[in-house]
Amino acid sequence: MDLDRSKPVWPQIADELRRRIDAGTYAPGARFPAVVDLATELDVAPSTIQKAVAALREEGRLYTVLGQGSFVADR
Secondary structure (H helix, E strand, O other): OOOOOOOOHHHHHHHHHHHHHHHOOOOOOOEOOOHHHHHHHHOOOHHHHHHHHHHHHHOOOEEEEOOOEEEEOOO
């Protein structure tokens, strides 16, 4: 993924994660990748991924189960 570093990165990552959810890469009900794994894959800080994931959670695209992680919400 090519990121435009002249703009805030987390919204770009949120857009990419939305695209992946919409494309079925992360299926409804499936466990969402860990923050550290996505940070490594996308070569960004974990806090950047956390902001993107928080935005998706606020939109209702993800939900978190304490002690289990984040999951893709049914649409």
